[in-house]
Amino acid sequence: MCLAIPARVLSVEDEVATVDLEGTRLHVNLSLVEGVAPGDHVLIHAGFALEVLSDADAQELAFYRERMRALGAQESMS
Amino acid sequence: MTAAAGVDTALQRLRDAAARLSGRQVTFMEVCGTHTMSIARLGLKALFPPNVQLVSGPGCPVCVTPQGVIDRMVALARVPGATVCTFGDMLRVPGTESSLERERASGARIRVVYSPLEALAHAEAHPGEQVIFLGVGFETTAPAIAQTLRQAKAKRVANFTAAVAGKVVPPALHALLSDDDVALDGLLCPGHVSVIIGAKVYGFIPAEFGVPCAVAGFEAAEILLGLASLCEQIAAGRATVENLYREWVRPEGNRRAQAVIDEVLLTADAEWRGIGVIPLSGYSLRPAWRDFDAFERFGIPEMHAPEPRGCRCGEVLKGVTQPRDCGIFGTHCTPQHPVGPCMVSSEGSCAAEFKYGGR
Numbered sequence: 001m002c003l004a005i006p007a008r009v010l011s012v013e014d015e016v017a018t019v020d021l022e023g024t025r026l027h028v029n030l031s032l033v034e035g036v037a038p039g040d041h042v043l044i045h046a047g048f049a050l051e052v053l054s055d056a057d058a059q060e061l062a063f064y065r066e067r068m069r070a071l072g073a074q075e076s077m078s
Numbered sequence: 079m080t081a082a083a084g085v086d087t088a089l090q091r092l093r094d095a096a097a098r099l100s101g102r103q104v105t106f107m108e109v110c111g112t113h114t115m116s117i118a119r120l121g122l123k124a125l126f127p128p129n130v131q132l133v134s135g136p137g138c139p140v141c142v143t144p145q146g147v148i149d150r151m152v153a154l155a156r157v158p159g160a161t162v163c164t165f166g167d168m169l170r171v172p173g174t175e176s177s178l179e180r181e182r183a184s185g186a187r188i189r190v191v192y193s194p195l196e197a198l199a200h201a202e203a204h205p206g207e208q209v210i211f212l213g214v215g216f217e218t219t220a221p222a223i224a225q226t227l228r229q230a231k232a233k234r235v236a237n238f239t240a241a242v243a244g245k246v247v248p249p250a251l252h253a254l255l256s257d258d259d260v261a262l263d264g265l266l267c268p269g270h271v272s273v274i275i276g277a278k279v280y281g282f283i284p285a286e287f288g289v290p291c292a293v294a295g296f297e298a299a300e301i302l303l304g305l306a307s308l309c310e311q312i313a314a315g316r317a318t319v320e321n322l323y324r325e326w327v328r329p330e331g332n333r334r335a336q337a338v339i340d341e342v343l344l345t346a347d348a349e350w351r352g353i354g355v356i357p358l359s360g361y362s363l364r365p366a367w368r369d370f371d372a373f374e375r376f377g378i379p380e381m382h383a384p385e386p387r388g389c390r391c392g393e394v395l396k397g398v399t400q401p402r403d404c405g406i407f408g409t410h411c412t413p414q415h416p417v418g419p420c421m422v423s424s425e426g427s428c429a430a431e432f433k434y435g436g437r
C-alpha cells in the first residue's frame with residue numbers, strides 16, 4: 001500500500017504539478033515538497049509528491065550508479 | 079549498462095558476500111509489503127545463496143489493522159447518509175461478521191479512492207453526504223491524510239471526517255526485535271516509509287540490537303544489493319544503517335511532511351494484528367482536530383475482537399510462521415475466500431505466496 005511511483009514533472013501551477021507517468025498525464029499535489037520545477041522527478045503516493053529529485057541530481061545519480069556498478073563488477077571479477 | 083547487467087552484478091555481489099559468512103545461516107526480514115510483492119513477482123528467492131533466508135515482516139498497513147478496527151469501519155459504513163471512501167485494499171478484509179465489500183453489496187455507499195484528496199473533493203461536491211475517509215497507512219500515507227485534513231479545515235468542509243487508524247513503523251520494529259520468538263540477522267528497511275522518516279531513524283536497530291539494516295529500493299538489483307550489504311556487514315563484523323535508496327531517501331527524511339503530520343496527528347499506543355499493543359505505534363488525531371474524527375462524530379466506540387479461528391496471520395506478520403505452514407492456507411483461506419488479511423491485501427505475505435509460490 002505504500003507503493004510510490006516516480007514521474008517527471010511537465011509543468012507546475014500553484015501547488016499542483018502535471019506529470020508524465022509512462023505516457024499518462026496526472027495531477028500531483030506539491031504541498032509536501034519544496035522547489036519543484038519542470039524537468040524534475042517527483043515520487044508520488046496517494047496524490048501527493050513525497051520527494052523531489054532535481055533534473056541535475058537525477059543525472060548525477062545515474063552517473064554515480066554506473067560507476068558503482070562498474071566498480072562492483074571489477075570487484076567481483078578480482 | 080543495461081538493467082539485466084545490473085542484476086547480474088548485484089547477484090554476484092550477494093553471492094560473494096554470502097560466501098564470506100563461512101557457511102553461517104542468516105535470516106533477514108523484508109519489513110515492507112511492497113518488497114514482499116516485488117521479491118515474489120520477480121522470483122528472486124530462487125536466486126538466493128542457500129545460506130540466506132528472507133522472511134516477510136509486518137509491512138502492510140492493511141494486514142496489521144486489527145479485526146476490531148475493521149469492525150469499527152464496518153460500523154461507519156452503516157451510518158445513515160454516510161459515504162465511506164477507502165483505499166481499495168481494505169474492501170475485502172473480513173471483519174467479525176462483515177466486510178466493507180459486503181456492506182457495499184447490501185447498499186452502503188462505499189467509494190474506492192486513490193487519494194484522500196478525492197474523498198475531500200467528493201465531500202465538497204456532495205454537501206448532503208457525510209463523507210468519511212478511512213485513514214489506514216504507514217508514515218508514507220500519513221502526510222497525505224494530514225494535509226487533506228488541513229485543507230478540509232481551511233476550506234471549512236463540514237461534511238468531511240477521517241477514521242484515522244494509521245501505524246508507525248519504528249516502534250513495531252523495536253517490539254519485533256525484542257520478541258524472543260523472533261531471531262533476525264538483518265533488516266531490509268522499507269523504502270517509501272523511509273522517504274518520510276529518513277534513514278537515520280533506524281539507528282537504534284544496530285545500536286541496541288546489533289542488527290544491520292539496509293534501506294533499499296524495489297527493483298531486482300536494488301533488493302539484491304540490499305541483501306548483499308547485510309551479508310557484507312555481518313562478514314565484516316559491523317552493524318550500521320546503509321542507505322541504498324539515496325535518490326529518494328535523505329538521512330533526516332522529508333521534514334516538511336513530518337511537520338504536517340505533527341500538526342494534525344499524534345502517536346499513541348496501538349494494537350497490531352497478531353502482535354498486540356505496541357507503545358506509541360499508531361496515529362490518532364490531535365485534540366484540536368477532534369471535529370474531524372469520524373469515530374467521535376458518529377459515536378463509534380472502540381472495539382476489540384479475537385482473530386478468526388485457525389488464522390495464523392499474527393505469526394506470519396512476525397516472520398516466525400511461513401504462509402504455507404498455516405493449516406488453512408490454500409484450502410479454507412484463498413484470495414477468493416480470505417480468512418485473514420494477509421491473504422487479502424495485494425501486499426500480504428499469504429497472497430504473494432498463493433499467487434507466485436512455487437516459482
Ligand code: SF4
Nearest residue numbers: 001002110111112137
Ligand atoms: S506501502 Fe509502506 S508498508 Fe506497504 S510496502 Fe510500501 S513501505 Fe511497506
Ligand code: SF4
Nearest residue numbers: 391404411418421428
Ligand atoms: S493463510 Fe489465511 S489464515 Fe492463514 S495466515 Fe495466511 S491469511 Fe491468515
